[in-house]
Amino acid sequence: MTSGKKTPVQSFRRVERSWDEFWAEFWRIRLVGSDDAVAWKNQQVVDFCCDVLKLKRGMTLLDLGCGAGFQAHLFAERGIKVHGIDITPKLIAHASTVAKKRKLGATFSVGDMRTFEVEKPFDRVAILGMSFGFGTDEENRATLKNVFRATKAGGKVLITGQHPYSASTHAGPEWMETSEGFLIHRGEFDPMTSRLGGPWELVCPDGTIITEGDNPESEGIRCYTVPEMQSLLIEAGFKNPLFYGSWFLPPSEVQWFSMEMISVADKPKR
Numbered sequence: 156m157t158s159g160k161k162t163p164v165q166s167f168r169r170v171e172r173s174w175d176e177f178w179a180e181f182w183r184i185r186l187v188g189s190d191d192a193v194a195w196k197n198q199q200v201v202d203f204c205c206d207v208l209k210l211k212r213g214m215t216l217l218d219l220g221c222g223a224g225f226q227a228h229l230f231a232e233r234g235i236k237v238h239g240i241d242i243t244p245k246l247i248a249h250a251s252t253v254a255k256k257r258k259l260g261a262t263f264s265v266g267d268m269r270t271f272e273v274e275k276p277f278d279r280v281a282i283l284g285m286s287f288g289f290g291t292d293e294e295n296r297a298t299l300k301n302v303f304r305a306t307k308a309g310g311k312v313l314i315t316g317q318h319p320y321s322a323s324t325h326a327g328p329e330w331m332e333t334s335e336g337f338l339i340h341r342g343e344f345d346p347m348t349s350r351l352g353g354p355w356e357l358v359c360p361d362g363t364i365i366t367e368g369d370n371p372e373s374e375g376i377r378c379y380t381v382p383e384m385q386s387l388l389i390e391a392g393f394k395n396p397l398f399y400g401s402w403f404l405p406p407s408e409v410q411w412f413s414m415e416m417i418s419v420a421d422k423p424k425r
């Protein structure tokens with residue numbers, strides 16, 4: 156006869172998994188990809204981008220750091236000619252497979268935002284999902300210069316990163332129950348460097364603790380303030396930077412308590 160009680164874990168063992176397995180496969184594709192709340196937010200993000208960037212059917216969009224292509228697929232469904240670039244081959248393979256299966260026009264390629272080049276500039280460029288800031292300050296500056304080159308004259312960019320006002324909400328331990336175990340993040344915010352980081356671990360019911368290997372985000376994310384982003388965008392050549400604080404429409408200016416910091420700027424016509 157069983158009591159219905161779970162047997163307590165007798166011992167734990169740590170196993171390091173690669174970025175592809177732990178982060179790309181488990182987190183981005185399986186976990187985030189099946190989360191209805193994320194799917195809902197992605198629709199909201201795409202609505203916001205279409206509104207603020209005046210993004211119309213037939214326009215070209217570069218989705219930089221596109222991950223598994225969740226938003227890129229939604230843009231393609233709206234008739235936008237989207238190309239996604241991401242540093243993680245596993246995510247790009249997933250994004251391409253889904254696009255082909257669903258006969259979406261979206262295309263994808265592996266690339267590094269710090270060094271990428273494009274053959275033809277895009278009407279619009281977006282960095283979504285807080286994907287700006289993983290590099291050093293110098294690399295992030297180079298990224299914005301690459302983004303400037305990849306944007307058509309008269310075009311627009313929209314960039315999201317983590318910002319320092321909301322960083323405290325991710326500092327300290329946070330956890331989430333998943334079908335494969337408890338995902339734990341020991342978030343650390345370093346005020347001296349304004350970087351948010353900290354390790355992620357998946358604690359499985361059998362006592363296995365899966366840790367992440369070296370990855371493009373290991374150094375954490377540089378949390379830029381509004382004035383810093385303003386300077387970086389202007390230095391890269393952009394004009395009229397505006398800063399929004401949420402994905403809700405109508406757009407509202409960023410506040411100290413905003414969870415998002417969405418930077419939007421124009422590339423001058425000449």
Ligand SMILES: C[S@@+](CC[C@H](N)C(=O)[O-])C[C@H]1O[C@@H](n2cnc3c(N)ncnc32)[C@H](O)[C@@H]1O
Pocket residue numbers: 219220221222223224225226240241242243246266267268269282283284285286289371372
């Ligand atoms: C937080 S995820 C966001 C993914 C996607 N934009 C979204 O919102 O679902 C950050 C993404 O940035 C990518 N990434 C990190 N460093 C990069 C780099 N230097 N160049 C291109 N992509 C990078 C990662 O592979 C990851 O897919």
